[in-house]
Amino acid sequence: MDTEFSQEDLEFQKEVQDFIEENLPKGGDMWSGRSNWFQALKEKGGWDVPKWPVEFGGPGFTPTQRYIFDLEMANHNTPMVLPFGISMLAPILMNYGSKEQQERFLPGIRDHSVNWCQGYSEPGAGSDLASLTTKAVLSEDAKDYIVNGQKTWTTLAQMAQWMFCLTRTSSDGPKQEGITFLLFKMDTPGVEVKPIVTLGGSQTVNDVYLTDVKVPVENRVGEEGKGWTYAKGLLTHERTGLAGIMNSVLALESAKENARSVKVADGTLMDVPAFKNKVGELEVELMALEFTELRTLASVSAGGSPGQESSILKLKGTEIQQRISQLNLEASGIFAAPWGRVNPGPRFSRGAMNGYLSGRANTIYGGASEVQKDVISKNVLEL
Amino acid sequence: MDLSLSEEQTLFQNSVQKFIADNYDLSTRRTLCASDEGFSRENWKQFAELGWLAIPFSEEDGGFGGSPADTMILMEEFGKGLVVEPYLATVVMVGTALARAGTPEQKAEILGGIIEGNILATFAYAEEQAHHELHNVVTSAGKDGDVYLINGTKSIVLNAQSADKILVSTRTNGNDRDTDGITLFLVDGDAEGISRQDYPTVDGLRASEVTFKDVRVSPENILGEPDHGYEMVEKISDHAILALSAEAVGAMEVLYTDTIAYTKQREQFGHPLSDFQVLKHRMTEMFMEHSLSKSLCMKATMLECQGSDEAKRAIHALKVLIGKSSRFVSQNAVQLHGGMGMTEELAIAHYFKRLAIIDSQFGNVDHHLTKFVDI
Ligand SMILES: Cc1cc2nc3c(=O)[nH]c(=O)nc-3n(C[C@H](O)[C@H](O)[C@H](O)COP(=O)(O)OP(=O)(O)OC[C@H]3O[C@@H](n4cnc5c(N)ncnc54)[C@H](O)[C@@H]3O)c2cc1C
Numbered sequence: 160m161d162t163e164f165s166q167e168d169l170e171f172q173k174e175v176q177d178f179i180e181e182n183l184p185k186g187g188d189m190w191s192g193r194s195n196w197f198q199a200l201k202e203k204g205g206w207d208v209p210k211w212p213v214e215f216g217g218p219g220f221t222p223t224q225r226y227i228f229d230l231e232m233a234n235h236n237t238p239m240v241l242p243f244g245i246s247m248l249a250p251i252l253m254n255y256g257s258k259e260q261q262e263r264f265l266p267g268i269r270d271h272s273v274n275w276c277q278g279y280s281e282p283g284a285g286s287d288l289a290s291l292t293t294k295a296v297l298s299e300d301a302k303d304y305i306v307n308g309q310k311t312w313t314t315l316a317q318m319a320q321w322m323f324c325l326t327r328t329s330s331d332g333p334k335q336e337g338i339t340f341l342l343f344k345m346d347t348p349g350v351e352v353k354p355i356v357t358l359g360g361s362q363t364v365n366d367v368y369l370t371d372v373k374v375p376v377e378n379r380v381g382e383e384g385k386g387w388t389y390a391k392g393l394l395t396h397e398r399t400g401l402a403g404i405m406n407s408v409l410a411l412e413s414a415k416e417n418a419r420s421v422k423v424a425d426g427t428l429m430d431v432p433a434f435k436n437k438v439g440e441l442e443v444e445l446m447a448l449e450f451t452e453l454r455t456l457a458s459v460s461a462g463g464s465p466g467q468e469s470s471i472l473k474l475k476g477t478e479i480q481q482r483i484s485q486l487n488l489e490a491s492g493i494f495a496a497p498w499g500r501v502n503p504g505p506r507f508s509r510g511a512m513n514g515y516l517s518g519r520a521n522t523i524y525g526g527a528s529e530v531q532k533d534v535i536s537k538n539v540l541e542l
Numbered sequence: 543m544d545l546s547l548s549e550e551q552t553l554f555q556n557s558v559q560k561f562i563a564d565n566y567d568l569s570t571r572r573t574l575c576a577s578d579e580g581f582s583r584e585n586w587k588q589f590a591e592l593g594w595l596a597i598p599f600s601e602e603d604g605g606f607g608g609s610p611a612d613t614m615i616l617m618e619e620f621g622k623g624l625v626v627e628p629y630l631a632t633v634v635m636v637g638t639a640l641a642r643a644g645t646p647e648q649k650a651e652i653l654g655g656i657i658e659g660n661i662l663a664t665f666a667y668a669e670e671q672a673h674h675e676l677h678n679v680v681t682s683a684g685k686d687g688d689v690y691l692i693n694g695t696k697s698i699v700l701n702a703q704s705a706d707k708i709l710v711s712t713r714t715n716g717n718d719r720d721t722d723g724i725t726l727f728l729v730d731g732d733a734e735g736i737s738r739q740d741y742p743t744v745d746g747l748r749a750s751e752v753t754f755k756d757v758r759v760s761p762e763n764i765l766g767e768p769d770h771g772y773e774m775v776e777k778i779s780d781h782a783i784l785a786l787s788a789e790a791v792g793a794m795e796v797l798y799t800d801t802i803a804y805t806k807q808r809e810q811f812g813h814p815l816s817d818f819q820v821l822k823h824r825m826t827e828m829f830m831e832h833s834l835s836k837s838l839c840m841k842a843t844m845l846e847c848q849g850s851d852e853a854k855r856a857i858h859a860l861k862v863l864i865g866k867s868s869r870f871v872s873q874n875a876v877q878l879h880g881g882m883g884m885t886e887e888l889a890i891a892h893y894f895k896r897l898a899i900i901d902s903q904f905g906n907v908d909h910h911l912t913k914f915v916d917i
Contacts, residue, residue: 285880287810312881356886358876358894364884423673424719433908485869488898492673493698495902496749499741503697503751504670512744515898519876520884527880529820 168223175231178203183237193238197271208245208269215253215265222459226452233405241315244268244275248323251340255381255389264342276345278310278324278367279390285312286530288325289334289387293369295326295341297376304328304341304379306349306372312524316352316365319345325386340386342378349373359516360498404445404452404472407479411441414486417507421490428490441482448475470535474528477521484518487511545840547615555615557592562623568889571746574626579704580748581627590659595633599641603649604657609847610781614788614839621792624892626747628664628701632656634785635700636663636709639726639778643766648728652707663707665778666696666752674905676711676775677721681754683712690714690761692727692735692754702750703740705731710754715769726771728763729754745896779904780857784846787839787864790900793893794835794868797875798828800890804879815878824874831867838863858914865907868897 164172182199184192200207204218209228211217220228240246249268252261267273284291293308306326316322321344329337345352349372354362381389415438418428428434455469488495491511494504502509522528536542547555565585574582589595597612599605606612613634620629633656640653655661672678681694692712702708708729715723729736735757738750766774802825805815815821842856872894876883883890901907 280881283809285810287812290810357884358886358891360886364881421673422671424675424678428673431908431912433911481873488902489906489908491902492906493668493902494670496698496743496745496747496899497741498744501739501741501751503739503741512898516744516895519873519894520881522877523880523884528877529818532820 164223164227168227171224172227172231175228178206179231179235179237183235196238201269208249210246211249212253215249215261216269222456226456230405233409236409240271241274243277243314243319243323244271244273247277248275251323251380251389251392254392255340255385259377260342260380273321274315274319276313276316276319276322276367278313278316278322280312281309282311286527288390289338291325291327291338293324293326295328295339295374297328298373302376304339304374304376306341306343306369306374308369310367310369312355312364313352313367314364316345316367317354317362321345322350322367323380325390328383335387337384338386338390339383340380340389341374342380343372343374347372347374357517358519359513361513361517403480404448404476407445407476407483408449410480410483411438411445411486413507414438414483414490417487417505417511418490420505420507421492434486434489437482437486441479441486444475445479448472448479451475467539470531470539473525474531474535477528480521481518484511484514488515551612551615554612555619558594558616558619561588561592562619562625566623566625568624568892571624571626571892575742575746580701580742580746581704585627586662587659589627589629590657594629595637595659596657598633598638599653599657603641603653605641610784610843611847613781613785614843617785617788618792618795618839621789621794621896622796624746624793624889624896628662628704630782630785630789631664631700631705632662634781635665635778636707638781639665639709639765639774642777643726643774645762647762648765652728655706661706662701662704663709664699664701664705666699666702666708666710667775667778668697668699669695670697671718674909675719676779677724677772678719679711679713679724680718681710681712683714683725683727683759686758688760689758690727692729692757692759695751695753697751698743698749699752700747700749702731702738702752703748707731708736708752709765710752711771711775721772723769724771724775725768726765726774727759728765729757729759733757733759743899745899746892747899780846780854783857783861783904784839784843786900786903787835787842787860790864790868790897791832791836791839793897793900794828794832794871797871797890797893797897798825798832801825801828801875801878804882808880821878824878828871828874831870835863835867855914855917858910858917861905861910862907862914865901865910868901872897 182196184196197207205216206218208217209220209225213219245268249265252264279288281291281293293306293310295304295306298305321342324341324343326339326341327337328339331337349370351368353366355364355366356362357364415429418434421428423431451468452472455465459465487507488511491505491508494508495512497503593606594616596605597608597616601607637653637656640649644653652661656663667676669678669680671680681696683690683692692710696710708731710727710729712725712727713723714725735755737753740750743749805821808815838860842853842860845853845856875890876894879890882888885891
């Protein structure tokens with residue numbers, strides 16, 4: 160057992176740090192500097208697509224390098240990338256898409272010129288995703304699928320130019336069969352996006368109504384009826400990414416910072432035992448979770464599969480995220496309440512309430528916690 | 543021992559339930575929240591006509607001689623209906639303080655108006671540096687000849703925008719955190735030198751930052767004894783906690799029963815969600831939390847009605863339990879509704895937010911737990 164990074168890994172870490180130091184847009188430049196940043200990452204040798212394999216222009220990181228890379232990026236608060244194209248769809252295209260599809264779609268995903276949204280969930284198909292009913296019927300000339308149905312909870316559909324979508328092409332046999340993976344443009348006639356207002360008042364999720372939407376057959380990924388298999392692989396991708404452990408470590412640090420800025424009696428909130436203990440408990444659990452991620456990494460580095468521990472990353476990670484958001488809310492005290500354009504009290508209080516509200520979704524999307532536990536008890540514990 | 547409601551109380555409860563059933567569906571509430579003052583003057587008038595604004599006051603004061611138990615009954619129903627009218631601020635906070643410590647003139651002028659529904663009032667006590675500590679008061683009232691000049695800023699003053707009278711805690715002596723040297727003043731809402739920053743709160747209510755700049759008040763406007771206002775501040779807080787807790791109990795009841803109803807009709811994997819054991823257990827726990835909260839709410843309220851020495855400790859306990867239970871029940875109500883729980887369209891979201899704010903009012907779980915274990 161050895162918990163130290165190797166000399167090469169340490170050198171790599173230094174290289175990443177230096178790169179960030181040199182290229183990360185500073186302060187106010189964050190938004191306008193985005194494209195330069197991504198360009199620099201790309202020129203560095205595929206660092207803009209750290210998870211992509213070499214043959215698709217990725218950097219070919221070892222698992223440990225990937226970990227170090229993610230760690231440093233999170234640590235330095237580098238610009239975020241929406242996951243839909245780059246992390247969710249791209250791996251599917253690489254594994255199951257045709258050469259033409261790869262050439263057609265991957266460049267736009269890579270340079271962020273095309274936004275994608277994920278059209279899986281439906282009103283009747285949430286946890287039980289395989290029961291989806293949005294119908295795709297092949298036209299008589301076999302050139303197009305005609306799609307009818309409704310998708311829901313589609314994140315950022317209002318900003319997306321394309322959707323990757325699960326549709327039903329057959330109802331015979333088990334429900335997992337007969338699902339087909341289609342790609343279509345959001346401005347295709349018959350696609351209608353309606354925002355859903357969520358708990359924090361934000362409008363990031365949408366209902367998407369599909370009425371006689373014509374999707375050319377060449378936009379089908381892989382074989383008809385095999386979409387479930389393709390999507391399932393992607394869901395696993397989605398789940399490990401959702402653990403966000405490094406982000407939680409940083410979020411906890413900033414929660415502590417917030418608490419230290421709140422005066423209580425003669426000290427600060429961090430001097431109040433009841434509060435401090437909660438922070439402590441979270442730190443303990445995060446420490447354990449971080450090392451669990453490392454164990455996963457070690458087993459992948461050794462050429463194995465991620466190991467059974469990896470299944471708990473998302474479950475525990477999202478729970479921790481929610482508890483951190485609660486700390487911020489408590490630190491806001493009475494200033495949790497204001498919700499207008501004004502922000503009296505500590506500056507972090509507005510974000511605290513927002514984080515508390517929107518964070519409730521973390522244990523719902525990407526596999527609700529109860530269902531995740533079912534999956535683990537079945538697949539890992541064989542119960 | 544008889545813990546059941548009297549016949550009168552049952553009638554009263556029924557009338558509140560009927561009012562809410564008739565007037566308070568979610569879309570009506572939405573309209574009220576978005577209106578100018580954030581509530582309905584029309585409803586307020588009805589409250590007066592129904593006698594609800596007179597409940598806690600003695601017959602001498604023009605009230606019905608009710609007790610915190612009656613307030614509990616009302617607030618629990620208000621919690622179920624997510625009522626937005628300023629009952630807590632006007633009747634529970636300022637009204638009961640006046641009833642306790644008001645001079646005959648103050649009572650005649652203000653309490654009478656409150657009971658008739660003509661005067662709205664609020665209590666300005668919170669300050670930014672205080673976190674949840676009620677005796678941490680910096681806003682000052684300095685003597686200037688015969689009058690006092692109030693200076694300072696009070697935060698999250700409920701419904702200040704609509705308040706004809708503001709009861710404000712000030713420091714007239716001692717250091718920032720002393721319990722002695724606090725004086726309560728009754729000030730006109732539109733007195734010269736008062737400025738406000740009004741805003742909606744996340745739970746659909748209204749509040750303001752209220753700044754006092756050389757606001758002149760005469761000694762007749764002191765409520766109670768100068769320098770000895772803290773006892774009254776605590777009393778107001780106790781009564782507010784009892785009322786808020788009853789409201790939370792009502793809100794939790796809706797959350798767990800709505801969740802049961804939803805999981806019975808929502809099917810996944812070929813079964814209603816309510817068939818899955820883990821969800822059955824979760825809902826059982828939600829029910830347990832609600833029941834325990836209700837018990838402690840009743841206990842603390844009864845002790846307060848009896849004027850018992852144990853009331854204080856029970857009220858700390860109550861606020862602790864309400865905070866913890868509310869969190870459990872509201873978070874799981876969202877969780878078990880899945881994506882639907884995250885939408886503003888369902889009532890769940892609105893109860894969730896209200897409960898989050900109740901925890902932040904008059905001291906949160908940690909604050910009261912710390913006090914509780916020290917008594
Ligand atoms: C903010 C947000 C963004 C989203 N973005 C997208 C997106 O971009 N694209 C997309 O396709 N989808 C998206 N989703 C949808 C998300 O994947 C679903 O909400 C999720 O799969 C849960 O489905 P549901 O909401 O229908 O809940 P349900 O499946 O109805 O579940 C409700 C509750 O029942 C529990 N439950 C269900 N089945 C069982 C069981 N067998 N045993 C025990 N408990 C069970 C669940 O754990 C949950 O607590 C998003 C959701 C949210 C909240």
